[in-house]
Amino acid sequence: MFDYKLLAALAAVIEQAGFERAAQVLGLSQSAVSQRIKLLEARVGQPVLMRVTPPAPTEIGRRLLNHVQQVRLLERDLQGQVPALDEGGLPERLRVALNADSLATWWAKAVGEFCAERQVLLDLVVEDQDVGLKRMRAGEVAACVCAGAQPVAGARCVALGAMRYRALASPAFVARHFVGGVDAASLARAPAIVFGPDDQLQHRFLAAQGGGPSFIYHLCPSSEGFVRLTSGGLGWGLVPELQVQGELSRGELVELLPGRVIDVPLYWHHWRTGGELLAQLTGHVTGRAGQWLVPLTSG
Amino acid sequence: MFDYKLLAALAAVIEQAGFERAAQVLGLSQSAVSQRIKLLEARVGQPVLMRVTPPAPTEIGRRLLNHVQQVRLLERDLQGQVPALDEGGLPERLRVALNADSLATWWAKAVGEFCAERQVLLDLVVEDQDVGLKRMRAGEVAACVCAGAQPVAGARCVALGAMRYRALASPAFVARHFVGGVDAASLARAPAIVFGPDDQLQHRFLAAQGGGPSFIYHLCPSSEGFVRLTSGGLGWGLVPELQVQGELSRGELVELLPGRVIDVPLYWHHWRTGGELLAQLTGHVTGRAGQWLVPLTSG
Structure with missing residues (x-):
């Protein structure tokens, strides 16, 4: 060995x-x-x-x-059956990659109870939705929440639902930049906010209104910072509606084009040989995510 | 040239x-x-x-x-004096490193107006408070908000005030882990939440109660995720009071040891030869940060 x-x-x-x-x-x-x-x-x-x-x-x-990491998860299963093996009963750590917006919204509600009851400690790794799978492939995490539907070798993939994004800005920002209406031209001239090089949501929104790939933007690699910059009137951006229910109801943020949403599908990827604990977490997360995510549209 | x-x-x-x-x-x-x-x-x-x-x-x-980056900032000054040089009048970009908690709380309020009026786009880089200076030293950012008071070569440093942290948890978490009171022993047994390898706040809080360096914790490298895990009952942790005024007033989070705060000083570092725009931003940030930060205690 x-x-x-x-x-x-x-x-x-x-x-x-x-x-x-x-x-x-x-x-x-x-x-x-x-x-x-x-x-x-x-x-x-x-x-x-x-x-x-x-x-x-x-x-x-x-x-x-x-x-x-796989051996550690298997050891945990064995400890359940052969308690004497357990060296001091420290809680198990699970390493999970997830997109920043999930961590900023539904994740803790979905797993809080599970972690408390099973004495699981989480090592969370924040990755933009399209790159979390790289971590799975590299074997750095046992599971990940991301937008990719294709499982990596040795892993399974389950659809969780979609996160709904709306293009938002502060009322003052709208008054400054969109007096003549919101269209591709006015959107490209008003500063956007972009999470990072992998965040294509603003590009997609502009393209859907007939705009090109060129626009001006702030870069802000933080979910909460993104919302703060948006409410602070620095720019417009696609924000998960889950994250800003308070701001929307208080009128601190308004929708640029009401109803023009972007739904980003989210998938749960997990190792096939990750042991009983990971299988239980999988059941827990996949059973609860629908409370916060919208159903995936087919096709 | x-x-x-x-x-x-x-x-x-x-x-x-x-x-x-x-x-x-x-x-x-x-x-x-x-x-x-x-x-x-x-x-x-x-x-x-x-x-x-x-x-x-x-x-x-x-x-x-x-x-x-220095040349770009100097070019911007020159363009103000010689407008014909300006190639299309694109807004200037300023690259700034800051700690995640500042970005999650006061930053946008402090700079929103300035960026909108001066047409400045921000490239924000999130670094834990003790490592932002590395970015300054490496020349990757023009300014940074961090806990270090020692300016790097070619830069100046101005005190902004301190961010006040309180040790918080959800009422359910307190009921589960601190029935017998909050002390070093019960704190070490209850899962903490730690932002990342550079986050020593939980260690400092434990040490101040007479605890040792060993305790169990979740790792969560996201400010908003940190608050969500805390309110979700996954652990206790030091949270900026600025960030959770709503949660505290609604009773969703409670203070473990009322009044035992940790104040983390924050400094604004900026290039000396960064041009007029950076100098103005410096005036703006240093003039306003006191609205959200507490005064630095001397010594």
């Missing part, structure tokens, strides 16, 4: 984002951790870590991490 | 997080962008980019980017 002391050192360095914290968590000296990584690299015959800040796994390192 | 076509290609590849989008923005073919980067590397005699996804600047690449 593999030497799991070495693999645990690798996992700690990545999870703790450094050798110093990994050493603290493992109760080892930093040089002992270093030694274990070097030994692991000697065994596999190539580097497992890139020595950058924070350290990043190489391709082979990712495969090893993937394996460590 | 430098060949700014080459430097603009480098800036576009970094800002657009890839060659394809850089080519779109520059109106060039992808191979033309590639060619310009290669030519730049031939001139400086070493790589300016690491070919990873997304591309990252090398040390020398960072210095070049820093220079490009």
Whole structure:
């Protein structure tokens, strides 16, 4: 069998984002951790870590991490059956990637009870909806919520529903930029807000009104910051309606083109061999997401 | 003088997080962008980019980017005096790093008016409060809001005030974990929420109650997600009081140890040679931040 002391050192360095914290968590000296990584690299015959800040796994390192996480989940199942194996009964950690807007809206409501009852700790990784799957593929997370429907090798994919986005701005912003109406030309001239390079929602909204790919925008890689910039009158942007029910009802945000929504489908991806806990979380999330997401339109 | 076509290609590849989008923005073919980067590397005699996804600047690449951004800000000043130089009057972009909690609370209110009136677009970069300065040092941002008081070379630093954090949890969480009172032992046993490896607030709060460095926690790298997990009963954590006035007044969150606050000082760092626009933004931010932040205690 593999030497799991070495693999645990690798996992700690990545999870703790450094050798110093990994050493603290493992109760080892930093040089002992270093030694274990070097030994692991000697065994596999190539580097497992890139020595950058924070350290990043190489391709082979990712495969090893993937394996460590799967083994941990399987160990948890076994501990349920053979309680004596349990070293101190620490709660299990589940690493999940999800899009920022899910984390800012429905996620905690969907999983809160489950985590409290099963003593699960979450390591959440925020990724824009189209890139969470990269984390699954790299074996860095056991599950992910994202917009992609195609499962990666070794994983299953379940549809959750769609997040509904509306194009919103503050009343002052509308008065300043859209006196003559909201159309492709006025939208392209008024600053938009874009979450990051992977956020194409504003582009899609403009295209749906006949606009081109060129417009001016602020970049704001934070869900709550996005809403704050929108209410603060800095720009217009596509915001999950779930996130701004208060702002909409108080009139702090208004819809630019009422009813012209964009629905972004969301899928739950999870490892097939992730053990009982992950299977239960899957049942929990897929059973509850419909309370906050709108049904997926077919086709 | 430098060949700014080459430097603009480098800036576009970094800002657009890839060659394809850089080519779109520059109106060039992808191979033309590639060619310009290669030519730049031939001139400086070493790589300016690491070919990873997304591309990252090398040390020398960072210095070049820093220079490009400073030149752009100076160009803007010049355009104010020599309007004919202005190529189409596109709004200027300012790249600013700030901590997620500032972006989730006071930032938009403090800068909204300024950006709208001066036609400034923001490229916001979210960094935990202790690491924003790294971005300044690397020349990737023109200004930053962070907890560090020591200016980097070429920059000035102004105190803004302090963000006040309170240790909060949902009433259900308190009932489950703190029936016997809130102390170091009960805090360490109840799951905390930690923003990321650089977030030491929960550690500091525990230490102030006489606790050790070991406790169980969820990891949640999102300000709004942090609040959602807290209200959802997943854990306790230090939350900016600015962010949860509604939750506190409605009783959805309660304070674990009333009055035991942690004040995190915030500073505004900005390039000394950043031009008139950055100087004006500095005046604007430093003049207004006191509306939301508490005064810094001396010493």
